[in-house]
Amino acid sequence: MITTRTTRRLVGELLRTGNLRCLSWTPQGEVKREIARPSHTFVHDDLDIEIQPPHLRQKKPESAALQFGKHFADHMFESYWTRDSGWSQPKICPVHALQMHPAAKVLHYAQELFEGMKAFRGQDGRVRLFRPELNMERLLNSAERLGLPTFDPQEFLKCLMRLVEIDRDWVPSTPMSSLYIRPTFFGVEPTLGVARSSEAFLYVITGPVGAYYATGVKPVSLLADPQYVRAWPGGTGDKKLGCNYAPTLAVQKEADSLGLQQVLWLFGPDQQITEVGAMNIFVFLRSKDGEPELVTPPLSGIILPGIVRRSVLDMTRDWNLFKVSERPICMSELREALDEGRVMEMFGCGTACSISPIGRIYHRQNGHADDLLIPTMQSEWQLHARIMETLTNIQYGVVDHPWSLEID
């Protein structure tokens, strides 16, 4: 495969000195198609598929023991891009370690993005994706924000579906379990200047998951502290980039140390509610006139445009049972509504966790803290459970729905 001159030299040096047998995406001796001009996309029909022989396949974990993100299926998808040659032939092959130069951009400047998707096995045994075209769209938006190349999203989706089809035995069938799908994309040019990478690697790994929280669907408790800020206008909070997550790790540690499960991210002097942990957030409350309203913060540039978020908005607007608003909501409004008994439910939502009810907010500011109890589980509406049921009925094919895409 043709790569840039710098990479050829650097990798050549490592090869010559015996320290690098191959980069994972440039196996030696493999015959590649001649590339006449840079290829602006890979295509599904070009897939090179290498199936793991049965005796080398892994043992599948017990369904009951499934923890999030700790088990991986047998195969992965990959394609490699260089500025000079465009996209390489796409490949589905056994999951393998990635080899990269220690100066690879992704390891220094976080030029990296990902997506989170799931494949669900219905009672009919069929496997379905949930609105995958929205993940493709978001992935390409993320790539553009990072200066990474693009590709045809339809071709990528076809490759991804083929991967799930090949590992379909890995899609678990116990309730609320699924095959988590992780597209990942980063820059690998092995040079140290802060600059866009001239080489990039796109891959997909998958793995069976149970419920996101080991404790099951119990309401979560949140740390809300305005001193920690997840995203800012002019930043990247509305893209799914690795760089949005690294800064949250130490804050999550702080939450852990207080016995709280997630962080409620606030923004600005009025302490706007933005997101919770790695989820979007909804507040279901009554106005002073008693009118019920489901509120989520608007996509103002600091909110991740979640696919479950959008689906909750779509379905509840369709129900037409109460007012549904994308509008700012701040801690003072929430606290006032709580004091007046007008808050009915709060919940987070995301692909990994689905719908996650919120039971408590530990609100720390100006040197003191208040424990706010959210009566989500006592709500007569049980809106979070109703949304969850509607979602899972679509995802697991209990009902036919255009949001569900069958794999085979």
Place this chain on the structure above:
Amino acid sequence: MITTRTTRRLVGELLRTGNLRCLSWTPQGEVKREIARPSHTFVHDDLDIEIQPPHLRQKKPESAALQFGKHFADHMFESYWTRDSGWSQPKICPVHALQMHPAAKVLHYAQELFEGMKAFRGQDGRVRLFRPELNMERLLNSAERLGLPTFDPQEFLKCLMRLVEIDRDWVPSTPMSSLYIRPTFFGVEPTLGVARSSEAFLYVITGPVGAYYATGVKPVSLLADPQYVRAWPGGTGDKKLGCNYAPTLAVQKEADSLGLQQVLWLFGPDQQITEVGAMNIFVFLRSKDGEPELVTPPLSGIILPGIVRRSVLDMTRDWNLFKVSERPICMSELREALDEGRVMEMFGCGTACSISPIGRIYHRQNGHADDLLIPTMQSEWQLHARIMETLTNIQYGVVDHPWSLEID
């Protein structure tokens, strides 16, 4: 080496299926010391040193052809950490590719940090570091912010000096050239939950560099646009983390497309001047009373605490020739001073570029743009050149100075 159970299982699976021969930091068959309890640091005296045989060493590039970050010396330092076992035996070995599981945290959540340092060869042939203890301090601050483990900074510095000593032939001797040193540290636990890594990898690579800008010391032109924000209060702008750099790549692309070399990062409604590209910034101007003042933005949480920045402050305060201020300075103040002919110089500073004079700012706001010419090169003071000379005299050992640390 002992690793966590999840890694043992995942790596074991890859090994069994023949796709991973070894993780770079856990060579098979290597005998490791028994670890009785988690080791809170590695120590220099434990170094395991493997020297590249002479016939496998790389050819050194011509000094004239040195580009920043594109050439690497023969050896690297590395140590591996797990939550269960602490730090592994530190190692200096030939530079090699890193192998990691495709679910490694660094590739998804940007749990990664780095440092930038240089070793300078003086006319006396001796090799010196510049204030390396400040890099050690900053590295540990970065690690804490990311939830990565710490270690004894003195021991790390000793290991790093040993690495430079081993590759001392790689320290170039042409004017303004040096050996760039890149400590890098990231999380590698191969699981997909957003959480602090239970395993981490620390390494150092080095490489000969010439001047940072291929064009030599010519004044740079900057794009200033308040719609782009590098860092914010409650974020990580004051730490040297990969996640601070990824979002800048697309903005740099915008600057490139306008024929500008770097981005001037503004903050807030008053357009405070914060940093330039990957450098700190200084403005040398006269007050309305005619008093000269050297200004740099204060370390308020959104500014990287640069080591050259601190050195410029230290030396100019020591000179006592003009007022030296760490205070906010915004675009309106700069523009007014420019209009009144009171701006004498502007320059960026950093380890990679040293001192970089600024000649022009393309200031875009509210749909129109102004070209601001900065008379840095016409200044009678030539302060940037004077600072540069003082710095390089210390770095290259022309004068004896406590900021300079000899390697051998």
